[in-house]
Amino acid sequence: MAPSDEELVEQFQQGDSSAFDALVRRWDRKVQGAIYRLVGPSEDVRDLSQETLLKAYRGLRTFKKEARFSSWLYQIALNVCRDRMRRGRGRSYVSFDELTDGGESPGEAGRSALELIESRDLSRQVAAAVAALPMEQREVIVLKEYQGLTFVEIAEALDVPLSTVKTRLYRGLGQLRQQLIRQGIRGSAPVPAPTS
Amino acid sequence: MDCDAFRDEMMDLLYGEAPPAVAQRLEAHEAACPGCREELASYRRLRRGLAAWRVPAELEARARPRAVARPYLAAAAALLLLVGGGLVLRGSEVRYEAGRFAFRLGRGSGPAEVQTELAAQEARHRQEMQGLRLSLASSRRGDDQLLRTVQEMIAQSEARQAGLFTAGLERLEERTEARRQYDLAQVGVGLSYLDGKAGLQAARTTELMGHVLQASQKR
Numbered sequence: 001m002a003p004s005d006e007e008l009v010e011q012f013q014q015g016d017s018s019a020f021d022a023l024v025r026r027w028d029r030k031v032q033g034a035i036y037r038l039v040g041p042s043e044d045v046r047d048l049s050q051e052t053l054l055k056a057y058r059g060l061r062t063f064k065k066e067a068r069f070s071s072w073l074y075q076i077a078l079n080v081c082r083d084r085m086r087r088g089r090g091r092s093y094v095s096f097d098e099l100t101d102g103g104e105s106p107g108e109a110g111r112s113a114l115e116l117i118e119s120r121d122l123s124r125q126v127a128a129a130v131a132a133l134p135m136e137q138r139e140v141i142v143l144k145e146y147q148g149l150t151f152v153e154i155a156e157a158l159d160v161p162l163s164t165v166k167t168r169l170y171r172g173l174g175q176l177r178q179q180l181i182r183q184g185i186r187g188s189a190p191v192p193a194p195t196s
Numbered sequence: 197m198d199c200d201a202f203r204d205e206m207m208d209l210l211y212g213e214a215p216p217a218v219a220q221r222l223e224a225h226e227a228a229c230p231g232c233r234e235e236l237a238s239y240r241r242l243r244r245g246l247a248a249w250r251v252p253a254e255l256e257a258r259a260r261p262r263a264v265a266r267p268y269l270a271a272a273a274a275l276l277l278l279v280g281g282g283l284v285l286r287g288s289e290v291r292y293e294a295g296r297f298a299f300r301l302g303r304g305s306g307p308a309e310v311q312t313e314l315a316a317q318e319a320r321h322r323q324e325m326q327g328l329r330l331s332l333a334s335s336r337r338g339d340d341q342l343l344r345t346v347q348e349m350i351a352q353s354e355a356r357q358a359g360l361f362t363a364g365l366e367r368l369e370e371r372t373e374a375r376r377q378y379d380l381a382q383v384g385v386g387l388s389y390l391d392g393k394a395g396l397q398a399a400r401t402t403e404l405m406g407h408v409l410q411a412s413q414k415r
């Protein structure tokens with residue numbers, strides 16, 4: 001059986017540096033996916049995930065095992081993303097609009113051209129809707145919906161109470177629902193939009 | 197359970213995180229209340245819609261780094277710490293690729309922009325040095341001689357930095373930045389030694405930083 005993250009951390013802290021390689025292999029894609037969804041489709045995604053891994057490497061020796069490794073790693077990634085946005089160096093996330101390729105899903109072969117266009121269009125619209133959320137809500141949506149973290153893990157990563165996580169999620173989903181209905185996405189119809 | 201309570205806990209149900217007893221109560225309300233049933237159903241539809249957002253395949257494909265060369269990783273981590281993650285002039289970067297680190301120094305594109313960048317750089321530099329001082333103060337492994345050397349390097353680098361900054365724009369050449377990077381790298385070598393690195397590793401770090409300097413002067 002593969003060692004758990006926590007076991008690998010333990011090994012690393014006892015001097016087996018190769019344990020870090022295993023952690024990187026396990027997490028780099030996920031981290032990169034999260035960063036992509038947080039900052040948008042710019043060249044910076046790769047740099048930011050590199051920065052995240054380097055900071056993780058740097059901090060792992062003193063990492064305290066009270067939190068899960070995954071929460072801790074996402075926390076670093078979130079901070080790296082926030083930092084980048086504060087400095088305003090990343091391209092605006094509205095640039096999801098410029099995205100010409102919504103990404104290949106694994107099962108694309110065999111689908112009609114129309115379905116393909118529709119799915120790419122939907123991907124783009126969802127991306128734009130998530131990008132329009134305030135950062136706080138976007139973070140929770142990305143960690144929950146796309147990274148599959150538990151509420152507890154998200155609370156750890158964000159260092160906020162559990163109830164705050166759920167409130168942000170609820171608000172974020174509510175806003176997305178409204179946004180996507182406005183764009184006529186079938187998936188979210190036919191709930192009438194609130195009149196506010 | 198009333199509708200307010202249902203809404204309060206709906207997220208747990210939506211994501212399958214409600215404990216069985218709670219889930220049971222929520223589902224009982226869902227079955228009995230058309231309004232809440234539709235509300236929950238709309239979120240379920242929303243989630244199916246959200247699943248359409250894919251990370252581009254090309255991003256996924258290039259995500260996987262090759263073998264990690266740890267000595268270099270340590271060196272770059274030290275450097276990264278020192279430069280605060282944002283190499284300074286536009287486009288500068290340290291990146292890890294194919295098992296090794298590469299360093300590239302960017303160019304500012306116009307004088308005004310350079311000046312702004314320089315001011316920001318100066319502020320960051322000061323901050324970084326301050327952080328470095330703090331981390332040295334709390335350093336566990338006390339090699340007094342080395343500590344003093346590193347502190348000296350910091351002081352010299354700061355003085356140089358301040359001098360260059362006040363001297364103004366005409367003295368801002370890329371070599372300035374290279375010099376600063378080299379200073380930082382030197383300090384980084386000291387730091388990684390303090391971190392308990394073996395001599396060999398420190399030597400490798402020095403070698404790497406030599407490349408950094410060369411690379412940055414070439415451009």
Ligand SMILES: [Zn+2]
Binds near residue numbers: 198200202233
């Ligand atoms: Zn109800």
